[in-house]
Amino acid sequence: MDGNGRWAQRRGLPRSAGHRAGVRPVRATVEACGELGIRVLTLYAFSTENWKRPRPEVDLLMSLCVEVLDREVAELHTKGVRVRGIGRRDGLPAAVRAALKRAEERTAGNQGLQLVLALNYGGRQEVVDAARRLAREVQAGRLRPEDIDEDRLAASMDTAGLPEPDLLIRCGGEMRLSNFLLWESAYSELLVTPVHWPDFGRADLLAAVAEFQRRQRRFGGLGSTPGGALGGAGDPRT
């Protein structure tokens, strides 16, 4: 969800106004994904590197998370959305951890869109944490090193059980992954849009999905698989 700061700057507003304006597209995107039948939407809300920002900005982002989770959870629940967090939870303020837990518990039984919130998330840190979990299993004698394969590692990640992302949309025009889902996005289709996140709307999502459908996915092979359905349908392991 990049470009909040630049959106504000262009309007002569403080960065905080950009982050506040970034809440509206969260709602619009969740609704549109639900209507399109997309199974999983992951939003990169706060990275492990975002702590480098000035304290007031970090505090605002944390309180926005609590505000959004608490305000929206009832409606998300009514719409059958299931909320799940990824990232290093113990590094988050207690209020954010509690709000996330409340949302996860309330929506745990829902079968609709899975809304994954990446909070204090970093792709490299996620791989490190998964390696530590596996090392502990080996140390305890429950796992042999030779039994560690891609599936076992994937099952040790925060994203265990989720399909790999078919489409990765980056707003704000920067051509980089910025530590987002590094393991999971090995074969994701990348789409960079210059639109700043506060301006990202339903039409932008539809355009991104249409572009995805035009992509030829080969997963390293020679066959061509049109983008087609979103939702792990193109998983190279199935």
Ligand code: FPP
């Ligand atoms: C990046 O823009 C945006 C963020 C780091 C924060 C996004 C978070 C929200 C909109 C809150 C939503 C909350 C939930 C729970 C989904 P930037 O500040 O890096 O923009 P810039 O590159 O223009 O400076």
